[in-house]
Amino acid sequence: MEKRVYTILKEDVGERLDRFVARMVPQTSRSSVTRWIEQTSLGWGGVWVNGKASRPSYRLREGDEVAVQIPPPQPITLLPEALPLTILYEDEDLLVVNKAQGMVVHPAPGSPHGTLVNAVLAHTEKVSEVGEDERPGIVHRLDKDTSGLLVVAKTDYALRQLQLQLQARQMERRYLALVWGAPRFNEAVIDAPIGRHPVDRKKMAVIEDTRHKAREARTELKVQKRFGSLFTLLEAKLHTGRTHQIRVHCAYIHHPVVGDPVYGGDRNLPQTKLAFEVRKKLEELLDRLPGQALHAYFLAFLHPVTGERLYFHTEPPEPMQALISALEEICVNGDETAPC
Numbered sequence: 001m002e003k004r005v006y007t008i009l010k011e012d013v014g015e016r017l018d019r020f021v022a023r024m025v026p027q028t029s030r031s032s033v034t035r036w037i038e039q040t041s042l043g044w045g046g047v048w049v050n051g052k053a054s055r056p057s058y059r060l061r062e063g064d065e066v067a068v069q070i071p072p073p074q075p076i077t078l079l080p081e082a083l084p085l086t087i088l089y090e091d092e093d094l095l096v097v098n099k100a101q102g103m104v105v106h107p108a109p110g111s112p113h114g115t116l117v118n119a120v121l122a123h124t125e126k127v128s129e130v131g132e133d134e135r136p137g138i139v140h141r142l143d144k145d146t147s148g149l150l151v152v153a154k155t156d157y158a159l160r161q162l163q164l165q166l167q168a169r170q171m172e173r174r175y176l177a178l179v180w181g182a183p184r185f186n187e188a189v190i191d192a193p194i195g196r197h198p199v200d201r202k203k204m205a206v207i208e209d210t211r212h213k214a215r216e217a218r219t220e221l222k223v224q225k226r227f228g229s230l231f232t233l234l235e236a237k238l239h240t241g242r243t244h245q246i247r248v249h250c251a252y253i254h255h256p257v258v259g260d261p262v263y264g265g266d267r268n269l270p271q272t273k274l275a276f277e278v279r280k281k282l283e284e285l286l287d288r289l290p291g292q293a294l295h296a297y298f299l300a301f302l303h304p305v306t307g308e309r310l311y312f313h314t315e316p317p318e319p320m321q322a323l324i325s326a327l328e329e330i331c332v333n334g335d336e337t338a339p340c
Contacts, residue, residue, distance in 0.1 A: 002072075008064040018056035021047060021068055026196060028070070036068075046071065078107060078134070080122035083114065087123070088312055093158040093305050094151055095120070098314045101147040101291045106135035116150070126154045140166055140173070140241060145259075145291025147317045148175065149299040161304035166241065172300040175236040175246055176316055178293035178324060179255040180265055182229045183221075190219045190249040194242040203262060204244045206252045217242045219249045227327040230272070231258065246294060258323075260292035278330055285323040293320045 004024070012020060018037060022030040033056075036046045040053040046069030049058060060066070086098040097116065099105065104115045117135060120127055127137035130153055137152040139162045153159035165171045195207040195214030207214035218239035225233040232255065236246045247263045250256055256265030267286040269279060295316040302309050315321060 002070045004068045004070065006066045006068070008060045008062055008066065010062055012060055013062050015060050016056065017047070017049065017054055017058040017060060017066070020060055020066065022202075023199065025068065025070060026202060036071075077112075078121060078128070078136070079113070079118060080125070081113060081118035082122045083119035085116075085119040085123055088149070088314070089310070093155055093303070094153050094162070095124075096149060096151050096299065096310075096312050099142055099147055099150050099296075101145055101317050104144045105141045105150070106138055108134070116152075120152055124154065127152060130154065130156055131159050139163060140171075142296055143244065143247075143292075143294075146175075146294045146296065147291075147320075148296025149173075149312050149314055150296070151299065151301065153304075158304040162301065165301055169239060170302065172298070173238045173241075173296060174298035175238070176224070176295045176297050176320075177234045177236050177246060177250060178258045178320065179232050179234055179250050180230070180258060181255045182226060182232055183223065183234075183253070183255055185221070185223070187220075187222045188253075190221060190253060191217075192249065192252055193217055194245060194248055204242065204248050206248060215242060216240055217245050217249065219246055221249075225324075225328070227331055230270070231327055233324060247292065258293040259286070259289040260294070265292065281326060281330075282323075285319070285326055288319045289323065290317075290319060293323065295320060 006024060018030060018034050021033045021037070022028065025033065033047070037054065037056045040047050047054070048067045050065055051067070084100065086100070087095055088098060089096040097120070099116055106117045107113070107115050117138065120137065130137045137154060137159060139151050139153055139159065142148060142150060151162060153162055162171070192206040193214035194204050194217040195212055197203040197205040198207075198209070198212050220237040220239060222235045223232060224235050227233070238245060244263070247257050247260055251263035251265070256263050258265050259267055267289065269282060269286070297314055297316065299312045300309060316324070
């Protein structure tokens with residue numbers, strides 16, 4: 001069981017104890033941290049302030065010593081699960097899948113079942129011993145609420161070769177992102193380092209303060225379609241692969257991805273002049289989005305064995321496509337009260 005001790009500095013003074021611990025242990029949910037703190041007063045928890053049990057709402061003071069005893073992670077048992085899986089390509093070395101929105105890629109604390117890995121294991125046992133224990137065969141990932149293309153390796157050799165392509169930026173990954181607003185550019189490269197948010201440790205952020213850790217992050221954006229001042233459909237091409245990269249970079253340039261409340265892209269239409277029927281239709285389509293309007297639509301890489309360059313393309317999921325189609329129709333037939 002790991003134990004960590006923190007001494008409270010000036011910048012942490014006044015922060016709630018539960019928020020502070022959750023920030024220091026980002027792999028743990030705040031609800032879990034609250035449970036640790038509450039259980040300490042019963043004699044079997046793991047958070048102490050100056051050697052004593054405290055409350056989750058305790059406001060930290062300069063010089064306080066916070067000790068956190070982190071329980072060992074619960075082992076995750078990988079089980080095959082007969083879940084819907086859309087396979088675009090498969091051979092002895094790999095398979096390419098179109099991940100559904102809402103599906104987690106691999107098991108983790110809080111999401112032990114119902115993942116892409118569970119579904120792949122039900123389809124083929126060949127990946128069970130490839131790569132890391134909890135993410136066998138996984139070359140790259142997509143966020144839970146991002147849909148689209150992923151390649152899964154079926155052999156150790158294929159996994160190593162595909163990961164090398166990813167690191168050398170030879171694997172091409174492109175996304176479609178419906179964002180809020182009207183960017184002033186037609187093409188742009190967002191070159192801004194990304195790291196863990198300095199306050200909300202469950203989020204990522206562009207980090208410009210050198211006191212905080214960040215890694216290079218580069219996203220190429222190109223306007224595909226404009227829908228007046230309200231929406232724009234962008235193509236995003238990844239040159240690096242940071243967590244939440246496209247979502248963070250779009251929020252950074254003040255055009256968050258539609259349906260992404262984590263980074264400012266909620267589903268509420270602004271109070272602009274829209275015809276009642278148009279507003280009602282768009283609100284209904286926005287409500288239907290199960291996650292952010294972000295889809296990994298294009299993937300290209302060299303086959304790890306044959307060397308042939310493979311290309312794959314998929315359309316966005318129906319709710320996202322329905323919103324885009326409605327905007328296209330409204331803009332073609334619109335008037336002064338249309339968003340275009």
